[in-house]
Amino acid sequence: MSDSQPAASTAHEGGFRPDLAISTKRGGPHYADFNEEVRTLMDKVRYACPSDELALDAIATLRDLNAKLDEYLVDEWTTPAGTRVDLPARGNITLPPYEISAAGPDGVVATVWFRPYHLGGNGVAHGGQVAVAFDDLGGMASAVAVNGVCRTAFLKVNYRSLTPLNTPLQMRTRVDRRDGRKMFVAGTLHDGDRLCADIESLFIELKPGQA
Numbered sequence: 583m584s585d586s587q588p589a590a591s592t593a594h595e596g597g598f599r600p601d602l603a604i605s606t607k608r609g610g611p612h613y614a615d616f617n618e619e620v621r622t623l624m625d626k627v628r629y630a631c632p633s634d635e636l637a638l639d640a641i642a643t644l645r646d647l648n649a650k651l652d653e654y655l656v657d658e659w660t661t662p663a664g665t666r667v668d669l670p671a672r673g674n675i676t677l678p679p680y681e682i683s684a685a686g687p688d689g690v691v692a693t694v695w696f697r698p699y700h701l702g703g704n705g706v707a708h709g710g711q712v713a714v715a716f717d718d719l720g721g722m723a724s725a726v727a728v729n730g731v732c733r734t735a736f737l738k739v740n741y742r743s744l745t746p747l748n749t750p751l752q753m754r755t756r757v758d759r760r761d762g763r764k765m766f767v768a769g770t771l772h773d774g775d776r777l778c779a780d781i782e783s784l785f786i787e788l789k790p791g792q793a
């Protein structure tokens with residue numbers, strides 16, 4: 583693990599972000615391609631069996647790139663990742679890429695893709711990656727409902743059938759029931775008409791300043 587650290591954090595009180603400010607400018611006009619190349623690198627690494635010569639070459643190249651990136655690290659509140667709403671999964675490469683088609687009182691509808699690097703085994707998606715997508719889009723449904731930030735208290739995933747890679751899938755999440763700060767969120771993941779997974783989950787609205 584690199585010993586490089588992001589820049590010192592800006593003043594911030596609780597929650598994920600001080601506000602839900604979004605941006606399509608952070609990281610510049612080529613941030614989309616930057617993200618995509620990193621995702622493609624992870625796809626290749628997941629399946630590559632490099633020669634020793636290639637491994638050494640890749641290590642040198644990646645060390646050089648990591649050293650360059652060290653000069654441009656910022657804190658989590660100002661990084662483009664998470665606020666670039668023009669990009670898949672808001673420009674956050676740690677999430678399976680998705681595109682939102684609806685987000686409102688009736689919930690969130692998104693197209694999500696699991697890529698080669700999301701492989702679990704036998705050609706299909708890793709269950710943990712499916713849970714990551716549900717966590718983010720369930721969190722988004724609850725955030726939209728309260729117009730604020732929420733944290734996952736529990737997330738139960740029922741894996742109903744295999745989730746394919748490299749296929750546009752439909753994910754839907756919605757607040758089924760609200761009890762004060764508690765948002766009970768339901769969700770489904772479909773491949774066409776076939777149900778791949780569904781969730782039962784609880785998201786808690788954070789109090790002002792709550793970490």
Ligand SMILES: CCCCCCCC(=O)SCCNC(=O)CCNC(=O)[C@H](O)C(C)(C)COP(=O)(O)OP(=O)(O)OC[C@H]1O[C@@H](n2cnc3c(N)ncnc32)[C@H](O)[C@@H]1OP(=O)(O)O
Nearest residue numbers: 717718719720721722725732733734735736764784786789
């Ligand atoms: C748009 C971007 C979306 C991104 C979404 C990403 C979401 C995430 O990944 S969040 C990260 C994962 N989650 C966490 O790390 C959370 C860790 N846990 C916590 O921080 C706290 O336990 C937290 C915030 C969930 C609740 O703590 P707190 O605010 O003190 O509430 P607390 O008083 O304990 O509970 C509130 C109510 O919820 C209930 N509750 C809390 N946890 C649970 C649980 N696991 N199961 C059932 N009920 C629960 C309590 O019983 C209580 O109910 P009631 O009001 O009826 O008595």
